[in-house]
Amino acid sequence: MGSFVFTEAEPGFIAFAYIGWQPPRCLDLKAVLLRQPGRSGGVGAEVADVPVPEIAPGELLVEMMACGLCGTDVEKIRGEYTASLPILGHEAVGVVAQVGEGALDFRKGDRVFPHHHVPCHQCYYCLHGDETLCKEYRRSNIHPGGFSEYFRVPAWNVGKGGVLRLPQGIGFAEASLIEPAACCVRALDKCSVGESDVALVVGAGPVGVLHAILLGQRGARVMVSDVSEGRLRLAERLGIENLVDAKAVDVSEGVRKLSEGRGADIAIVAAGSPQAVKQAAGAVRPGGKVCMFGVPPKGSMMDIDASELYNSGLTIVTSYGATEKDVTSALDAIGRSRDRFSQVVTHSFPIARFDEAMGVATSGSGLKVVITP
Ligand SMILES: [Zn+2]
Ligand SMILES: [Zn+2]
Numbered sequence: 001m002g003s004f005v006f007t008e009a010e011p012g013f014i015a016f017a018y019i020g021w022q023p024p025r026c027l028d029l030k031a032v033l034l035r036q037p038g039r040s041g042g043v044g045a046e047v048a049d050v051p052v053p054e055i056a057p058g059e060l061l062v063e064m065m066a067c068g069l070c071g072t073d074v075e076k077i078r079g080e081y082t083a084s085l086p087i088l089g090h091e092a093v094g095v096v097a098q099v100g101e102g103a104l105d106f107r108k109g110d111r112v113f114p115h116h117h118v119p120c121h122q123c124y125y126c127l128h129g130d131e132t133l134c135k136e137y138r139r140s141n142i143h144p145g146g147f148s149e150y151f152r153v154p155a156w157n158v159g160k161g162g163v164l165r166l167p168q169g170i171g172f173a174e175a176s177l178i179e180p181a182a183c184c185v186r187a188l189d190k191c192s193v194g195e196s197d198v199a200l201v202v203g204a205g206p207v208g209v210l211h212a213i214l215l216g217q218r219g220a221r222v223m224v225s226d227v228s229e230g231r232l233r234l235a236e237r238l239g240i241e242n243l244v245d246a247k248a249v250d251v252s253e254g255v256r257k258l259s260e261g262r263g264a265d266i267a268i269v270a271a272g273s274p275q276a277v278k279q280a281a282g283a284v285r286p287g288g289k290v291c292m293f294g295v296p297p298k299g300s301m302m303d304i305d306a307s308e309l310y311n312s313g314l315t316i317v318t319s320y321g322a323t324e325k326d327v328t329s330a331l332d333a334i335g336r337s338r339d340r341f342s343q344v345v346t347h348s349f350p351i352a353r354f355d356e357a358m359g360v361a362t363s364g365s366g367l368k369v370v371i372t373p
Pocket of ligand 2: 125135
């Protein structure tokens with residue numbers, strides 16, 4: 001039997017506690033969740049015990065095997081990202097643990113990539129090729145997120161073709177690159193990169209090197225710039241040629257050398273800073289394209305001379321997210337260069353060591369950081 005006592009939890013507050021009381025034993029999985037607003041400690045993430053999600057008809061319960069830590073997760077944790085629901089982890093792959101009634105295409109034990117955002121395929125935006133701008137796209141998600149031992153995939157995602165079965169032979173760490181690589185594929189398709197195009201990638205982080213590998217597969221001549229020597233060294237190990245240290249070298253001059261003095265046909269900005277966009281604009285040839293891929297912080301402004309922009313015939317292309325078509329192409333691309341893609345993952349940490357994973361991801365001392373159960 002327990003006994004009642006008064007405890008002083010916080011100055012000025014008397015808490016009433018029943019000693020001997022135990023929490024109900026339904027808290028049985030670990031997940032990294034965003035700290036709720038108003039909780040002590042401010043914004044951030046925490047490893048929490050949450051109940052195993054219950055699934056409804058048409059849904060899947062997936063046991064997570066790997067989930068990449070994305071730059072947007074870092075932004076969400078810092079309270080800087082507001083583009084979609086505040087759910088952490090969207091690059092998850094795993095094994096189907098339970099199949100909801102009626103989800104006939106899947107079996108327990110299937111190795112899958114469940115896409116967190118799935119469009120409706122019917123609205124004006126979907127029918128005009130802008131599926132990632134569909135209202136339903138950002139509304140859909142996996143629960144409680146990808147950094148969870150188990151997560152629920154809603155019937156919407158399952159029914160609309162958002163769950164991809166992984167072929168034999170692809171490892172979970174490589175497969176966790178499907179989502180970020182699919183976003184890159186979409187951006188490159190939007191820019192219609194052609195064979196022998198000269199492409200500049202601004203930023204040698206995980207997404208920058210994914211772009212470089214995919215551009216190489218398409219036959220483009222690639223140059224990657226970064227201000228971090230460490231990241232350039234890591235990119236070098238992946239066999240990426242033409243790496244430039246943007247602190248020491250004028251990037252636009254370097255690109256001109258590679259393109260008979262013209263400038264790049266396309267520059268991909270794999271960084272969120274408006275300065276990087278400006279730098280990219282200065283490095284492309286007249287009539288070239290700048291792709292804004294990295295997510296700029298809310299409210300950040302860009303100062304570009306409008307008359308120069310007009311006279312240079314430049315096209316600015318933005319790209320957000322990926323569709324199932326992009327996901328399929330990404331899986332195919334990973335399959336064609338497995339060695340190189342697998343080297344993009346430089347670190348992995350279990351859920352319980354999420355803080356360390358954040359440390360590596362924000363220090364730039366590695367490329368892709370992956371969370372495992
Ligand atoms: Zn991502
Ligand atoms: Zn739609």
